[in-house]
Amino acid sequence: MGENYIISDHCIIRNKQIVLNGEVVYTGNESSPGDFFTAVYRHFNFSYAKFFKMDNLCKLGFLASELLLRGKNISETYHGDEVGLLLSNAGSSIDTDRNHQKSISNRDQYFPSPSVFVYTLANIVIGEICIRHKLFGESFFVIEKEFDATRLYDLVKQWLDEEIVRCCITGWVEIDNDRYEAVIYFIQKTSVLQEGIAIFGPGKLTDIYLLGK
Protein backbone atom coordinates (compact mmCIF):
# COMPACT_ATOMS: atom_id res chain seq x y z
CA MET A 1 0.00 0.00 0.00
CA GLY A 2 1.34 3.41 -0.98
CA GLU A 3 2.05 6.21 1.41
CA ASN A 4 -0.16 9.28 1.59
CA TYR A 5 0.92 12.72 2.66
CA ILE A 6 -1.40 14.31 5.20
CA ILE A 7 -1.79 17.56 7.10
CA SER A 8 -1.92 15.95 10.53
CA ASP A 9 -2.06 19.23 12.46
CA HIS A 10 -2.28 22.94 11.87
CA CYS A 11 -2.09 26.07 13.99
CA ILE A 12 -3.33 29.56 13.16
CA ILE A 13 -2.35 32.67 15.13
CA ARG A 14 -3.88 35.98 14.06
CA ASN A 15 -6.18 38.72 15.34
CA LYS A 16 -5.48 37.97 19.01
CA GLN A 17 -6.72 34.41 18.58
CA ILE A 18 -5.18 30.96 18.30
CA VAL A 19 -6.86 28.10 16.45
CA LEU A 20 -5.34 24.65 16.80
CA ASN A 21 -6.70 21.93 14.49
CA GLY A 22 -9.90 23.91 13.99
CA GLU A 23 -10.51 24.65 17.67
CA VAL A 24 -10.09 28.06 19.28
CA VAL A 25 -7.64 27.45 22.12
CA TYR A 26 -6.85 31.02 23.15
CA THR A 27 -8.32 34.48 22.72
CA GLY A 28 -6.47 37.49 24.09
CA ASN A 29 -7.11 41.19 24.40
CA GLU A 30 -3.56 42.51 24.56
CA SER A 31 -2.98 45.64 22.47
CA SER A 32 0.50 44.93 21.10
CA PRO A 33 1.83 41.77 19.41
CA GLY A 34 4.62 41.52 21.99
CA ASP A 35 2.17 41.61 24.90
CA PHE A 36 -0.08 39.08 23.15
CA PHE A 37 2.84 36.70 22.57
CA THR A 38 3.93 36.97 26.20
CA ALA A 39 0.37 36.34 27.39
CA VAL A 40 0.18 33.23 25.18
CA TYR A 41 3.53 32.01 26.48
CA ARG A 42 2.33 32.33 30.07
CA HIS A 43 -1.15 30.93 29.38
CA PHE A 44 0.26 27.67 28.02
CA ASN A 45 2.94 27.48 30.73
CA PHE A 46 5.78 27.25 28.24
CA SER A 47 9.20 27.15 29.84
CA TYR A 48 11.96 28.38 27.56
CA ALA A 49 13.83 31.42 28.90
CA LYS A 50 15.26 32.27 25.48
CA PHE A 51 11.74 33.18 24.31
CA PHE A 52 12.07 36.57 25.99
CA LYS A 53 15.19 37.39 24.00
CA MET A 54 13.63 36.62 20.62
CA ASP A 55 12.28 39.22 18.25
CA ASN A 56 8.55 39.18 17.50
CA LEU A 57 8.86 37.12 14.31
CA CYS A 58 10.68 34.40 16.22
CA LYS A 59 8.25 34.60 19.14
CA LEU A 60 5.37 34.11 16.72
CA GLY A 61 7.01 31.17 14.96
CA PHE A 62 8.10 29.68 18.27
CA LEU A 63 4.58 29.82 19.76
CA ALA A 64 2.95 28.41 16.62
CA SER A 65 5.40 25.50 16.46
CA GLU A 66 5.16 24.82 20.21
CA LEU A 67 1.39 24.52 19.92
CA LEU A 68 1.58 22.51 16.69
CA LEU A 69 3.92 19.95 18.26
CA ARG A 70 2.47 20.05 21.78
CA GLY A 71 2.16 16.58 23.27
CA LYS A 72 3.73 14.94 20.21
CA ASN A 73 7.19 14.15 21.60
CA ILE A 74 8.50 14.54 18.08
CA SER A 75 12.00 13.37 19.04
CA GLU A 76 10.64 9.89 19.84
CA THR A 77 8.92 9.55 16.46
CA TYR A 78 11.53 11.17 14.22
CA HIS A 79 15.25 11.59 14.24
CA GLY A 80 16.28 15.26 14.11
CA ASP A 81 17.43 15.06 10.48
CA GLU A 82 14.11 13.55 9.35
CA VAL A 83 12.12 16.70 10.10
CA GLY A 84 12.04 19.46 7.48
CA LEU A 85 11.17 23.11 8.04
CA LEU A 86 9.87 25.31 5.24
CA LEU A 87 8.49 28.71 6.19
CA SER A 88 7.54 31.78 4.20
CA ASN A 89 6.35 35.34 4.53
CA ALA A 90 6.21 38.63 2.62
CA GLY A 91 8.09 41.02 4.85
CA SER A 92 11.14 38.93 5.71
CA SER A 93 12.51 40.41 8.98
CA ILE A 94 11.19 43.94 8.28
CA ASP A 95 9.80 44.39 11.80
CA THR A 96 13.21 43.90 13.39
CA ASP A 97 15.02 45.62 10.52
CA ARG A 98 13.12 48.79 11.47
CA ASN A 99 14.13 48.45 15.12
CA HIS A 100 17.74 48.05 14.10
CA GLN A 101 17.53 50.99 11.72
CA LYS A 102 16.24 53.20 14.58
CA SER A 103 19.27 52.30 16.68
CA ILE A 104 21.71 53.41 13.97
CA SER A 105 19.86 56.44 12.55
CA ASN A 106 21.44 58.96 14.94
CA ARG A 107 25.20 59.24 14.40
CA ASP A 108 25.62 60.82 17.85
CA GLN A 109 23.80 57.95 19.53
CA TYR A 110 25.16 55.13 17.41
CA PHE A 111 24.70 52.06 19.58
CA PRO A 112 23.36 49.18 17.46
CA SER A 113 22.12 46.37 19.67
CA PRO A 114 23.75 43.01 18.94
CA SER A 115 20.68 41.18 20.25
CA VAL A 116 18.46 43.10 17.80
CA PHE A 117 20.86 42.85 14.87
CA VAL A 118 21.12 39.08 15.19
CA TYR A 119 17.42 38.81 14.27
CA THR A 120 17.66 40.85 11.07
CA LEU A 121 17.25 37.72 8.95
CA ALA A 122 13.92 35.96 8.47
CA ASN A 123 15.36 32.46 8.58
CA ILE A 124 16.46 32.93 12.20
CA VAL A 125 12.93 31.86 13.16
CA ILE A 126 13.69 28.47 11.59
CA GLY A 127 16.91 28.33 13.60
CA GLU A 128 15.08 29.05 16.84
CA ILE A 129 12.55 26.27 16.20
CA CYS A 130 15.35 23.86 15.24
CA ILE A 131 17.31 24.66 18.41
CA ARG A 132 14.20 24.24 20.54
CA HIS A 133 13.32 20.81 19.13
CA LYS A 134 16.82 19.65 18.15
CA LEU A 135 15.89 19.49 14.46
CA PHE A 136 18.55 19.51 11.77
CA GLY A 137 16.77 18.33 8.64
CA GLU A 138 16.34 20.27 5.39
CA SER A 139 15.16 23.84 5.93
CA PHE A 140 14.32 26.81 3.77
CA PHE A 141 12.71 30.25 4.16
CA VAL A 142 10.86 31.66 1.15
CA ILE A 143 9.93 35.33 0.70
CA GLU A 144 6.69 35.65 -1.29
CA LYS A 145 4.33 38.54 -2.05
CA GLU A 146 1.55 36.55 -0.42
CA PHE A 147 0.78 33.11 0.94
CA ASP A 148 1.53 30.65 -1.87
CA ALA A 149 0.16 27.19 -1.14
CA THR A 150 1.46 25.74 -4.40
CA ARG A 151 5.03 26.81 -3.65
CA LEU A 152 4.90 25.21 -0.19
CA TYR A 153 3.26 22.07 -1.53
CA ASP A 154 5.75 21.60 -4.37
CA LEU A 155 8.81 21.97 -2.15
CA VAL A 156 7.55 19.82 0.72
CA LYS A 157 6.30 17.13 -1.66
CA GLN A 158 9.72 17.04 -3.31
CA TRP A 159 11.46 16.62 0.03
CA LEU A 160 9.06 13.82 1.00
CA ASP A 161 9.16 12.11 -2.43
CA GLU A 162 12.94 12.11 -2.46
CA GLU A 163 13.03 10.98 1.18
CA ILE A 164 15.09 13.98 2.16
CA VAL A 165 12.76 14.24 5.18
CA ARG A 166 10.01 12.01 6.66
CA CYS A 167 7.84 14.86 7.86
CA CYS A 168 7.79 18.64 7.57
CA ILE A 169 6.67 21.74 9.42
CA THR A 170 5.63 24.31 6.86
CA GLY A 171 3.60 27.48 6.55
CA TRP A 172 3.44 31.25 6.78
CA VAL A 173 4.89 33.39 9.61
CA GLU A 174 4.52 37.12 9.12
CA ILE A 175 4.74 40.21 11.31
CA ASP A 176 4.83 43.89 10.43
CA ASN A 177 4.15 46.37 13.23
CA ASP A 178 0.76 45.45 14.71
CA ARG A 179 -0.15 42.93 12.00
CA TYR A 180 0.86 39.36 12.67
CA GLU A 181 -0.16 36.05 11.19
CA ALA A 182 1.12 32.52 11.56
CA VAL A 183 -0.46 29.57 9.79
CA ILE A 184 1.66 26.48 10.07
CA TYR A 185 1.08 22.84 9.25
CA PHE A 186 2.60 19.52 10.24
CA ILE A 187 2.91 17.28 7.18
CA GLN A 188 3.42 13.57 7.73
CA LYS A 189 3.31 10.34 5.76
CA THR A 190 0.82 7.61 6.49
CA SER A 191 -0.23 4.33 4.91
CA VAL A 192 -3.58 4.34 6.69
CA LEU A 193 -6.03 7.11 5.87
CA GLN A 194 -8.40 7.78 8.73
CA GLU A 195 -11.77 9.30 7.99
CA GLY A 196 -11.75 13.09 7.99
CA ILE A 197 -7.98 13.41 7.76
CA ALA A 198 -6.74 16.28 5.57
CA ILE A 199 -4.85 15.12 2.49
CA PHE A 200 -1.81 17.30 1.82
CA GLY A 201 -2.37 19.49 -1.23
CA PRO A 202 -2.39 23.15 -2.24
CA GLY A 203 -6.18 23.34 -2.07
CA LYS A 204 -6.33 22.08 1.50
CA LEU A 205 -3.44 24.31 2.56
CA THR A 206 -5.35 27.29 1.17
CA ASP A 207 -8.63 26.23 2.80
CA ILE A 208 -6.93 26.11 6.20
CA TYR A 209 -5.07 29.37 5.59
CA LEU A 210 -8.36 31.14 4.86
CA LEU A 211 -10.12 29.83 7.99
CA GLY A 212 -11.34 32.85 9.96
CA LYS A 213 -9.52 35.31 7.72
Add this chain to the structure above:
Amino acid sequence: MEALIAKLKNEIIDVLNLTEMTPESIDENEPLFVEGLGLDSIDALELIVLLERNYGLKLATAEEGKTVLKSVRSMAEFIRKNNKG
Protein backbone atom coordinates in the same frame (compact mmCIF):
# COMPACT_ATOMS: atom_id res chain seq x y z
CA MET B 1 29.50 50.45 45.36
CA GLU B 2 26.29 48.69 46.42
CA ALA B 3 24.18 51.41 44.74
CA LEU B 4 26.16 50.95 41.52
CA ILE B 5 25.67 47.18 41.69
CA ALA B 6 21.91 47.65 42.14
CA LYS B 7 21.78 50.08 39.20
CA LEU B 8 23.82 47.71 37.05
CA LYS B 9 21.52 44.78 37.82
CA ASN B 10 18.51 46.77 36.62
CA GLU B 11 20.34 47.80 33.45
CA ILE B 12 21.37 44.19 32.74
CA ILE B 13 17.80 42.95 33.22
CA ASP B 14 16.62 45.67 30.84
CA VAL B 15 19.15 45.23 27.99
CA LEU B 16 19.14 41.42 28.12
CA ASN B 17 15.34 41.12 28.42
CA LEU B 18 15.65 39.02 31.58
CA THR B 19 11.99 39.66 32.30
CA GLU B 20 11.68 36.66 34.59
CA MET B 21 14.38 38.00 36.93
CA THR B 22 14.51 40.64 39.63
CA PRO B 23 17.63 42.49 40.87
CA GLU B 24 17.36 40.51 44.10
CA SER B 25 17.51 37.20 42.22
CA ILE B 26 20.87 38.08 40.68
CA ASP B 27 23.90 37.29 42.83
CA GLU B 28 26.51 39.92 41.99
CA ASN B 29 29.31 37.47 42.74
CA GLU B 30 28.00 34.63 40.53
CA PRO B 31 29.52 34.07 37.06
CA LEU B 32 27.50 35.78 34.32
CA PHE B 33 28.29 33.19 31.68
CA VAL B 34 27.72 29.43 31.46
CA GLU B 35 26.85 29.10 35.15
CA GLY B 36 24.98 31.77 37.08
CA LEU B 37 22.84 33.75 34.64
CA GLY B 38 23.86 31.47 31.76
CA LEU B 39 24.46 34.30 29.33
CA ASP B 40 25.73 33.70 25.78
CA SER B 41 28.04 35.44 23.30
CA ILE B 42 25.35 37.84 22.03
CA ASP B 43 24.67 38.83 25.64
CA ALA B 44 28.38 39.54 26.06
CA LEU B 45 28.25 41.95 23.11
CA GLU B 46 25.17 43.59 24.61
CA LEU B 47 27.01 44.11 27.93
CA ILE B 48 29.95 45.67 26.08
CA VAL B 49 27.51 48.08 24.39
CA LEU B 50 25.95 48.83 27.80
CA LEU B 51 29.33 49.79 29.25
CA GLU B 52 30.03 52.10 26.32
CA ARG B 53 26.58 53.66 26.03
CA ASN B 54 25.80 54.14 29.73
CA TYR B 55 29.29 54.70 31.16
CA GLY B 56 31.44 55.76 28.21
CA LEU B 57 33.80 52.84 28.78
CA LYS B 58 35.43 50.61 26.18
CA LEU B 59 37.10 47.29 26.78
CA ALA B 60 40.63 47.36 25.38
CA THR B 61 41.19 43.64 24.80
CA ALA B 62 39.36 40.33 24.77
CA GLU B 63 41.32 39.34 27.87
CA GLU B 64 40.11 42.43 29.69
CA GLY B 65 36.57 41.48 28.62
CA LYS B 66 36.89 38.09 30.27
CA THR B 67 37.90 39.72 33.55
CA VAL B 68 35.42 42.60 33.49
CA LEU B 69 32.40 40.55 32.39
CA LYS B 70 33.02 37.82 34.94
CA SER B 71 30.27 38.97 37.31
CA VAL B 72 28.09 41.99 38.13
CA ARG B 73 30.58 42.92 40.84
CA SER B 74 33.56 42.81 38.48
CA MET B 75 31.65 45.02 36.04
CA ALA B 76 30.84 47.48 38.85
CA GLU B 77 34.48 47.52 39.97
CA PHE B 78 35.60 48.26 36.39
CA ILE B 79 33.07 51.12 36.14
CA ARG B 80 34.06 52.63 39.48
CA LYS B 81 37.76 52.46 38.62
CA ASN B 82 37.44 53.92 35.12
CA ASN B 83 34.34 56.09 34.97
CA LYS B 84 35.33 59.76 35.18
CA GLY B 85 31.74 61.03 34.86
